[in-house]
Each structure stands twice: as structure tokens, then as C-alpha cells.
Amino acid sequence: MGRYVARRLVQAIPTLFGIMLLTFLLTRLSPTDPVQLMLAGQSDLTLEDRQELLHELGLDKALPLQFVDFAWDVVRLDFGNSFYYHRPAIQLIAERIPNTAQLAIAGFVVAALIGIPLGIIAALFRGRLLDHGIRITSVLASAVPDFFLGLLFVLFLGVQLRWFPIGSMNVIGEGCGLCWDRAWHMVGPVLLYANGGLAVYPRYLRTEMLEILAQDYIRTARSKGLRERIVVGGHALRNALIPVVTLFGGILTIVLSGSVIIEQIFSWPGLGRLLFEAASAKDYPVVTAAVLVGGFLLVLSYILRDIAYAWVDPRIKVGK
């Protein structure tokens, strides 16, 4: 197990390097002038001032040397100060992560609680009306864009029926972390996250469950007279849930991308909204930091997924 973990960690190094290289190249290849960007509005800049500023930023060096500087900064998690907030970008990001995590965790608990049973039901009723119904729901859930669903939620349940608030985390003036008010504000965004899971879980679990129900040991269990409930719940379900572990690694992709949209719609002050606001305000250091931190978290989640998978299913280690 230790060797597997070590190998998996070593494999991640080139990927992390690739992410840094890609981000670096994208920012340096852009036609936008960084000096102009930093000093938006101040046009009384002499050529010497400009050169000096470029030198200060290290932008007059050769590209490979610039990359070395960039990589060194990234390793120390120093992404520079936000143009807008005048605070370290990494600090801004760290502040926002708990807010995003709160939503995402709640969302995926809801998604799993709805999606996994639906997948099992679909498998048990294969080919019947219920199965088709679940399949159509799941296809619909993946076809409807998050932002459309979110806007509909706000439009009908927020604006017209006034059941739910249309944004932010708390009623103004009430600053609580975990209370009824917060939960009330979370309903909309959590449902949106759950929708992302609803598109994936039922399908996945259905295939898995059907595959396992066709195995010999299920036939053995049935022929020795076990009740169907025990065969399905004990023998089949337990094994069908193993690969669900892999889904949790992929979750972070949905969370990171989904949070930009979901938090923008519900004005939820999380990582996604920070990225959106920073990108809208051309706040470069924060955008770069968000992309890199997002990438690193994603790679980390893939590693954790593989390790968890190898842990629950020992056959994996032998393979690749």
C-alpha cells in the first residue's frame, strides 16, 4: 500500500508541473499588457517608468527565466497581491474555501441520498416504466444547464412565490454559521449541486448493480434460499457501492466548475464567485491563483480517489 501511495504521488509531479506551465504560458502569451493592466487609468507613465516597472516585475527577463520565477512563487504559494483588494491572493482564496465546501458537501450528501437509491431502483425494475422514468430524469438533469435551473429556481421559488431568498448567505445583520437562516439560504444552491450528482449517480449505480446481479455468487445466494432483500441489500449493494468511491474523486471537478455558476447566481461568497469577480475585474493575481489552487486541489483529489479505490478494492494495486 505504501509503495502504491508513493508511486501515485510521484506520478503527480509531472502533472503539477504541466499545470503550472500551461497557466504560465497562457498568461504570458496573452496580448494584454500587464503594466497597463496594473495601472489601469494612469496614462501619465513615461517609458522609463514602464521599463522600471517591467524590471521590478521581472518581466524583462527571458521567458524560461520568468517561468522559474513563476514556479518559485507558486511553490511558496505567493501569487502576489490582488489588484482590487490589495491583499495576498492566496489569503482571499483561503477565506472563501470553507464557504464553497459547506455548500458542496451538503449538495453531495443530498445527491447521494437521492441518486444512489434511484440507481438501485432502476436496476431492480430494469426495462419497466420506473426504470425508463429514472433514466429520463437523469438525462434531463444532465441536459439542463446549471445556470438555467438556478435562474428558474430564483425566478419561481424566490421572486414569484417568495419561499426562498434569492441570494447571499444570511439575512443582512444575522451572521450565523449554522442556523435556520443559513439553511434556508442554502436550499437553492444545494439543490443545484445535487442536480449535478443526479445526472451521474443513478446511471452509474444502475450499470454497476446490473453487472453484479448477473454474477455467479448472486445466483448461489439465491439458490441457497436467501431472501431477495438480503441478496440485494447484503450481497449486491455492498459490492455495487465500491466504485462509488471513484465518483467522489471526480466530484471536485463538478464542485470547482459548478461553484462558479452556482455561486454567481445565488451571490454566495465562495471560491467560484471570487474567480468570477476577479475575472470580471481583470484581477490577474487572483485569477491565476484560483486556477492554480483549483488545479492542485483537483490533482490531489484524483490521488486520494485512487488511493481510496486501491484500499477498498485490492485488485487495483496489482493492475496498473
Add this chain to the structure above:
Amino acid sequence: MATQVAVADALSQADLGRPSVGFWGDVSSRIRGDVTTMIALSILGAMIALALGADLLSDHVFGVSYSKQDLLRTFERPSFANEPAFWLGADNLGRSEVVRLLYGARVSLFIGIFAALVQLTLGLAVGVSAGYFRGRWDDIAVWLISTLNGIPTLYLLIIVGLLFRLDPISLVILIGLLGWTGEANLARGQTFAWRERDFVVAARTLGASPFRIMLRHIVPNILPLMIVTGMLTIGGVILAESALSYLGFGIQPPVPSWGNMLTGATGFYYKGPHLIVVPGIAISLTVLCLYLIGDGLRDALDPRLRGSQAVKRISRRRPPAVGPR
């Protein structure tokens, strides 16, 4: 032995009542029998036709262009009692929602179809060659794939949308260049399985060049699977493009895309709810059709998927045995 030859003879001479059907003929007849897929195909076909005819329709039926503003009719509600240009109402600047939807369809479908084509071509090229040659090239391909997978796609698109001003063509190239990893992974895995097949070994023994083996023996066999994936990819690209444009980093106004038609929508909850509902339904319906077509194609291309579970298990492990054509 003698009886077998006799039976084979009899079979070859017997009139079986219908001409023999090739692989694609079989696929198309299966699709024609599949009601859901046919409905989805006709809706999508109608949308493509409407999108292609956007110029004609806006000139001769609706009589306004997509950027014509009529400030006296802002937020006009949809009603068929209106003149045709305002059947679906008007937006915050009094522009015809119908006409904007048509031009938006053009942008969204164009980007969806062509970016998916770029992804498919790149994915096939990288995946098949990596799977066939293995070794150093495969390592590089895997590194590229894991790097691109390591950054959330929307983040990448946002950062690029921020740095460059994007028009539909540059978005096609961009989404194509950044999003081919799924296809490449699939093609690579499939190639691993096919390159060990007897007929590929035979072709190699007879001296066929690697290029010929890949193009004539491996690609045709994984193409059906890739086409199914391609349908899902078009849907995925349309979703990604509309999300990006919705956020304001994709297609820039005044060019309408289904995504950027929703951009200001949060400000119009009270005045113009139809401005949220109309483009949203257009996106959802299109993507739904593409996903349903993908599902239908998968069933048609691989009839064994519909058989018993035992067969299903085998077909999941091994690619569909179509044989070289």
C-alpha cells in the same frame, strides 16, 4: 462435413427474401425503428435548418435584424397576437427575441458541432497513436491528458476568455484544443485492446505500415463508439459555451448566443421572466436531443448491449466485434 458444405451451398443460393444489409444499413434501420431517437433527430434537424435559415427568416418573415432595437417595446411579453417578430417577446433593448434565438442557435450549434469535431479528431489522433506505439509517445500523451484534466475546464476557459477576445471560430479552436482528453482516453484504451487482435497482428506480419494499420484496421473499429461519444461531446460543448457566455467571457454582445442572452437575466426577474425561460429551454432541448440521439446510436451500433446481462458484461470488457471493413 459434406452436409455442412451442402447447407452452406443451399444458404448461399437460397433467396432470403431481402438483400443483405451492411453494418451502416443495419444501424440506420435500427434507428428508424427507435421512436425516441427519431423524435430527437427531427427536433435537432429542425433546429439546424432554422439556424441555417436565420438570415432568410429574419429578412422575409420577421423583418428585423438581431440588433434592431425598438426602445418603445422593451420587455414585451411573448404572445402570438403580436406581429411575428415579437412572438417570443422582446428583450431589455426591445430586440426581437425570436430572431436573436435563431442567430443564437447558429452560434451555439456551430460551436458545438465543430468544436466536437476538433476534439474527436485530436482525441482519435493522439489516443490511437499513443495506444498503438506505446512507449515514450504514450507517456507524453498521458502527461498532456492528465495536465489538461488537472484544471477544471471552466477555469481554463475563463482565463482564456479573459486574456483573448473570443469570436465563434476562436472558441471552436479553443474548446477543441482544451477538451479532447476524454476522447483521447477512450481511443487509447480501445486501441490497446484492438492492437492485439489477430487481424491486426496479421496485417503487421504482412508488412502493413503502422499508419495503415491504425487508419484502416483500428480506427474503423472504434469509430462507432467515438461517434456515440461525439454526440455527447456536442451536448457538453454547447453547455460549456453557454456557461462561458452566460458568465460574460465567451461570445460578446451584440452577437447573440444562447448563453449571453441569459447574461443580464438576473436583472430581469420582475420585468422579463421570458428572457430567462426562452433561451434556457432552447439550450436544454438541444442538449437533451443530442444526449438521446447518443443513447439511441449506442443501442443501434451495438445491438448486443440490449441482450442479456451476461452478454452485456462481455461487451463492456471488449469493444464491439465489428471486424475490419
